[in-house]
Amino acid sequence: xxxxxxxxxxxxxxxxxxxxxxxxxxxxxxxxxxxxxxxxxxxxxxxxxxxxxxxxxxxxxxxxxxxxxxxxxxxxxxxxxxxxxxxxxxxxxxxxxxxxxxxxxxxxxxxxxxxxxxxxxxxxxxxxxxxxxxxxxxxxxxxxxxxxxxxxxxxxxxxxxxxxxxxxxxxxxxxxxxxxxxxxxxxxxxxxxxxxxxxxxxxxxxxxxxxxxxxxxxxxxxxxxxxxxxxxxxxxxxxxxxxxxxxxxxxxxxxxxxxxxxxxxxxxxxxxxxxxxxxxxxxxxxxxxxxxxxxxxxxxxxxxxxxxxxxxxxxxxxxxxxxxxxxxxxxxxxxxxx
Amino acid sequence: xxxxxxxxxxxxxxxxxxxxxxxxxxxxxxxxxxxxxxxxxxxxxxxxxxxxxxxxxxxxxxxxxxxxxxxxxxxxxxxxxxxxxxxxxxxxxxxxxxxxxxxxxxxxxxxxxxxxxxxxxxxxxxxxxxxxxxxxxxxxxxxxxxxxxxxxxxxxxxxxxxxxxxxxxxxxxxxxxxxxxxxxxxxxxxxxxxxxxxxxxxxxxxxxxxxxxxxxxxxxxxxxxxxxxxxxxxxxxxxxxxxxxxxxxxxxxxxxxxxxxxxxxxxxxxxxxxxxxxxxxxxxxxxxxxxxxxxxxxxxxxxxxxxxxxxxxxxxxxxxxxxxxxxxxxxxxxxxxxxxxxxxxxxxxxxxxxxxxxxxxxxxxxxxxxxxxxxxxxxxxxxxxxxxxxxxxxxxxxxxxxxxxxxxxxxxxxxxxxxxxxxxxxxxxxxxxxxxxxxxxxxxxxxxxxxxxxxxxxxxxxxxxxxxxxxxxxxxxxxxxxxxxxxxxxxxxxxxxxxxxxxxxxxxxxxxxxxxxxxxxxxxxxxxxxxxxxxxxxxxxxxxxxxxxxxxxxxxxxxxxxxxx
Numbered sequence: 001x002x003x004x005x006x007x008x009x010x011x012x013x014x015x016x017x018x019x020x021x022x023x024x025x026x027x028x029x030x031x032x033x034x035x036x037x038x039x040x041x042x043x044x045x046x047x048x049x050x051x052x053x054x055x056x057x058x059x060x061x062x063x064x065x066x067x068x069x070x071x072x073x074x075x076x077x078x079x080x081x082x083x084x085x086x087x088x089x090x091x092x093x094x095x096x097x098x099x100x101x102x103x104x105x106x107x108x109x110x111x112x113x114x115x116x117x118x119x120x121x122x123x124x125x126x127x128x129x130x131x132x133x134x135x136x137x138x139x140x141x142x143x144x145x146x147x148x149x150x151x152x153x154x155x156x157x158x159x160x161x162x163x164x165x166x167x168x169x170x171x172x173x174x175x176x177x178x179x180x181x182x183x184x185x186x187x188x189x190x191x192x193x194x195x196x197x198x199x200x201x202x203x204x205x206x207x208x209x210x211x212x213x214x215x216x217x218x219x220x221x222x223x224x225x226x227x228x229x230x231x232x233x234x235x236x237x238x239x240x241x242x243x244x245x246x247x248x249x250x251x252x253x254x255x256x257x258x259x260x261x262x263x264x265x266x267x268x269x270x271x272x273x274x275x276x277x278x279x280x281x282x283x284x285x286x287x288x289x290x291x292x293x294x295x296x297x298x299x300x301x302x303x304x305x306x307x308x309x310x311x312x313x314x315x316x317x318x319x320x321x322x323x324x325x326x327x328x329x330x331x332x333x334x335x336x337x338x
Numbered sequence: 339x340x341x342x343x344x345x346x347x348x349x350x351x352x353x354x355x356x357x358x359x360x361x362x363x364x365x366x367x368x369x370x371x372x373x374x375x376x377x378x379x380x381x382x383x384x385x386x387x388x389x390x391x392x393x394x395x396x397x398x399x400x401x402x403x404x405x406x407x408x409x410x411x412x413x414x415x416x417x418x419x420x421x422x423x424x425x426x427x428x429x430x431x432x433x434x435x436x437x438x439x440x441x442x443x444x445x446x447x448x449x450x451x452x453x454x455x456x457x458x459x460x461x462x463x464x465x466x467x468x469x470x471x472x473x474x475x476x477x478x479x480x481x482x483x484x485x486x487x488x489x490x491x492x493x494x495x496x497x498x499x500x501x502x503x504x505x506x507x508x509x510x511x512x513x514x515x516x517x518x519x520x521x522x523x524x525x526x527x528x529x530x531x532x533x534x535x536x537x538x539x540x541x542x543x544x545x546x547x548x549x550x551x552x553x554x555x556x557x558x559x560x561x562x563x564x565x566x567x568x569x570x571x572x573x574x575x576x577x578x579x580x581x582x583x584x585x586x587x588x589x590x591x592x593x594x595x596x597x598x599x600x601x602x603x604x605x606x607x608x609x610x611x612x613x614x615x616x617x618x619x620x621x622x623x624x625x626x627x628x629x630x631x632x633x634x635x636x637x638x639x640x641x642x643x644x645x646x647x648x649x650x651x652x653x654x655x656x657x658x659x660x661x662x663x664x665x666x667x668x669x670x671x672x673x674x675x676x677x678x679x680x681x682x683x684x685x686x687x688x689x690x691x692x693x694x695x696x697x698x699x700x701x702x703x704x705x706x707x708x709x710x711x712x713x714x715x716x717x718x719x720x721x722x723x724x725x726x727x728x729x730x731x732x733x734x735x736x737x738x739x740x741x742x743x744x745x746x747x748x749x750x751x752x753x754x755x756x757x758x759x760x761x762x763x764x765x766x767x768x769x770x771x772x773x774x775x776x777x778x779x780x781x782x783x784x785x786x787x788x789x790x791x792x793x794x795x796x797x798x799x800x801x802x803x804x805x806x807x808x809x810x811x812x813x814x815x816x817x818x819x820x821x822x823x824x825x826x827x828x829x830x831x832x833x834x835x836x837x838x839x840x841x842x843x844x845x846x847x848x849x850x851x852x853x854x855x856x857x858x859x860x861x862x863x864x865x866x867x868x869x870x871x872x873x874x875x876x877x878x879x880x881x882x883x884x885x886x887x888x889x890x891x892x893x894x895x896x897x898x899x900x901x902x903x
Contacts, residue, residue, distance in 0.1 A: 052806055078809040085810045091803030095825050104821075108812030156811070 003028040003192040004049070004160055009058030009068075011044055018044045019055070019216045026160075026209070031186055031193040035203040036213035037239065045213075046162055046196045050085055051078030062159045079108075084153025084161035084191075088168055090145045092137040098124070098148050099133040105156040123151040126185060143174045150182065154189055161186070163195040167202050179205030200240055204228075212236055229264070234336045237262045244268070244310040248335060251285065251328065259338030267332040268312035270301075271325035284325035292318045356730055363726040364734060366719055367741040370783050374756025375744065378605070381598035381759050388763055398595035407582065412603055415578040418495065418567070419560040423553045425500035430507035431549070433653060435541070436646050437512040439638060448650045449512070452505045454658045457888035458665075459844040459861070460502050461565025462880040465868055466664040467498050468569065469877070476664060479678045490573045499566055501657045503556045510552035514545040551618035554611045561608055562749035564847045569868075579604045580751045580847075587755070587851065598759060601752040612747035665884070668877035687878035698879060701863035708774065708859070709842035712781035713835040719782070720789035721831065725823075728797040729805070746787040753783055754851040772854045780848035785841050789834035796830040797823075836894030840887040 004026040011019040019041045026032040034042035047053040049060060051067065054075055060067040067076050084105075085091070092101050099120050106116045124130045127147040137145055146166060153161045166182065167175040183206065186193050195206050203210055203224065210227050212220040220232040231237035237245055243264040251261065271284040287303035287310070294300075299314045303324060310326070318324065380387045385398045402408055433452070437445055455463075470476050471485040478484040488494045522544065526536040564580045571581065579600050586597040638646070667678060669687055676682030691698040723742055727735045745753060757780055761771035770776040800823070808818045846861040853862055860883050867876030 050806070050810055052809065078806075079812045079814060081810070082812075083810050085807060087801075087803035087807065089801050089803050091801065091807035093804055093807070093822055093826075104808070104813075105811035152807075152811075 005061040007059040009055045011055045029190050030208040032209045033195040033203045033207035035210050040213040041216040042196045042213050051081050082159050084158040086149045086153050086163045086166045088165040090149045097134050102152045102155050119155045123155045127151045161191050161193045165197050234260045246308050250306045260336045262334045264332050265312050267329040269327045270314050271327050284327040287324050287326050289318045289322045360726050363722045371741045371744050373760045377759035378598045378601045378756045382602050385595040402599040411577045411579050411582040415561050419557045421496045422499045422560040423557045426504040426507050426556045429504040434508050434512035438515040451654050455502050455505050461846050463502050463661050464566040464569040466661040469668050470664045495570050506556050507552040510548050511545050514548035518544045547618045551615045554615035558608050558611045583751050597755050601755045604749050605752050608749050609747045665877050665880050669881045671874050687874045701858040701860050705843050705860040708777050709839045712842045713838040716782050716785050716838045717789050717831050717835045720793050723790050724793035724797050728794050742790045750847040754848040776852045781842040785838040788837050792834045833894040836890050840890045843887050
């Protein structure tokens with residue numbers, strides 16, 4: 001079942017069209033990420049879902065509630081949408097304690113005091129910050145602040161939680177950890193979430209579905225693995241950093257009509273018998289090692305093929321300048337017409 | 339369904355009051371700041387504009403521009419401002435450079451002490467130097483010599499003004515030295531530079547933009563200054579633009595178009611200098627940003643300590659102690675002719691100020707009442723303008739932004755002239771002119787840049803997400819302002835109010851030019867006491883002004899929000 005329905009939403013600022021006919025669905029209890037470079041319209045779309053911006057045309061429905069229906073002139077103000085929002089810069093009110101921050105949306109719902117208290121206790125224990133309830137935001141670390149922000153969003157049991165680059169202010173280790181935690185919390189509370197990011201890693205950490213956006217349109221939509229295994233074109237492949245992108249002519253057996261190919265890094269193997277290379281046996285393509293670094297249990301090798309750098313992984317150390325031969329697993333190779 | 343039907347293209351219902359806010363802010367700023375400036379321009383170009391006639395355009399402008407008096411006054415203004423700027427820089431630069439070498443604890447104390455000249459209104463400072471150095475002044479009574487011939491000369495005025503203004507350059511450049519000093523100086527030392535080489539090759543070029551930009555502020559403040567040139571310069575026939583405007587408006591026949599031509603020249607010079615200052619200041623802050631400085635002074639030898647003590651001590655003594663001691667001593671003297679003896683001392687003049695029937699008490703209550711009203715109005719307008727400019731960011735806010743810094747760049751005398759030209763017209767059904775209300779308008783206009791700058795800066799530091807988070811939580815616009823923004827801005831608004839209050843209580847030029855007959859403010863009272871020879875009563879009032887406005891400014895800066903600037 002779809003919890004969020006977006007139909008043909010468009011938005012312009014002055015002469016520039018930010019969003020064109022966006023149509024998307026987010027299933028109940030799932031996390032969808034709007035991924036794209038800056039200026040692609042992803043943040044505008046999120047703010048339109050939140051009610052902080054108004055679209056020029058289109059329809060947005062959450063469950064059975066109409067958020068926006070431009071044709072009927074319906075625009076629900078943000079106050080009435082019952083959303084949670086987790087901001088990049090946390091958006092915690094500095095003059096209120098952690099508990100007061102979480103209580104604010106509950107007070108706006110006019111919940112009874114005991115209900116507010118029990119909800120605060122529930123979400124604070126879910127984000128493991130129970131003992132920090134009385135602190136002011138400035139007394140917390142970045143990761144703790146973002147967990148308070150998540151707790152505040154969860155507490156009101158909103159229709160949807162919107163995340164605006166929730167991990168980008170945090171350092172690398174914390175990102176992984178908090179990314180996992182957000183997924184667990186979303187599952188535990190059965191929350192539907194929409195996430196916005198320009199960072200492929202953040203998208204991998206936080207998505208059931210990804211909508212890749214470019215120039216105000218949805219460029220590609222699917223599960224993370226679908227996007228990263230089969231980017232729809234060379235722009236998507238480059239943006240997702242899904243593999244090595246080379247001109248087709250580098251591979252002799254491919255016809256020239258195909259302008260570019262994408263080869264996943266895992267599809268490249270070093271030929272075993274580099275030593276036999278000068279015997280003229282035609283195995284793999286010729287390359288020269290540019291660099292070889294030991295990263296996470298393996299060597300990350302950058303080699304130059306016909307003037308183009310390619311990246312692959314090996315289990316042995318190579319030295320810079322060393323000639324190698326590379327085998328390509330043809331079946332995973334994607335080609336893009338120019 | 340809970341949806342509210344609205345036309346699809348309107349923005350959300352919660353934001354419907356926003357265009358109203360923008361309109362209101364623009365209307366207020368245009369009336370307060372825009373009209374006076376416009377009036378000056380129109381009057382200079384069309385001398386009969388008050389009769390709604392564009393007759394004889396330029397008939398005043400051209401002859402005035404060729405007038406030798408005007409040219410002389412303009413040259414005097416320029417050379418005075420330039421000399422004061424150079425002398426201020428010469429005093430400030432060694433201090434600022436040594437400041438970076440001081441331990442942080444004593445450095446902070448010197449910073450605070452060298453701020454004190456700002457607490458002495460410049461006209462009171464000039465009057466105190468007169469008391470000290472004139473024939474039969476305190477120096478002659480105590481030490482047997484006077485420096486009257488120096489004081490009433492061009493170098494004398496320059497020295498008095500520089501001693502008042504050098505802290506402006508000192509504070510800015512010492513901060514710049516602190517930011518760049520340790521880091522780049524250490525790098526220079528590592529690569530083998532000597533102390534002198536490091537100063538001339540690394541430090542000086544890097545602080546130059548700050549030196550220039552703070553120097554330009556001193557330039558603007560000097561060219562705007564009325565009290566000192568009027569008090570000291572009039573004694574040897576030294577006229578500057580500001581005092582010439584005063585003459586044109588106070589001596590018969592009153593020459594409004596002539597005053598407006600002078601005002602335009604004044605505005606042009608000050609505005610150009612101010613814009614240059616802004617550009618330099620922006621460039622420097624862009625060039626070195628985001629650097630955390632942990633300035634710990636370098637080791638100093640005993641000799642260096644002594645030199646530093648002498649350097650900072652003598653600056654403090656000359657710029658703060660001498661004027662303050664003179665003012666205090668004068669205010670305690672029963673009669674001027676009685677001389678500086680214990681027998682001639684009492685609290686007569688000080689306590690006389692608080693005699694409820696006296697002229698002095700009238701001036702105090704007028705000034706404080708007006709200052710309180712100005713603080714309230716100024717801060718309220720500033721909240722409106724800051725919210726509009728920072729949060730709404732719609733078209734039209736650029737104009738507001740410009741109008742809100744304008745009074746900073748436009749000399750108080752020009753504002754006063756503009757207000758006279760605007761409001762002294764028969765066609766207004768109601769006008770504040772010729773009542774105390776015109777003083778209130780002037781104070782608000784002059785002080786507005788301070789609260790607007792403080793509140794805008796504070797509001798900019800509050801991320802938009804704080805508002806958005808509240809809207810999404812279900813809060814209405816009013817609740818966002820009351821529950822989220824108001825508590826966060828309150829300390830800054832209070833601090834800004836204190837500053838407005840303090841400036842308003844000591845404002846001389848506009849009070850002198852605009853006060854209706856029979857109304858005295860603290861500043862005009864002091865000024866007139868000197869004309870009438872009741873110097874000791876004037877000094878008693880000065881002492882009270884300095885103490886009150888000083889403690890209020892200090893209080894304002896101590897408030898938690900005040901550091902956001």
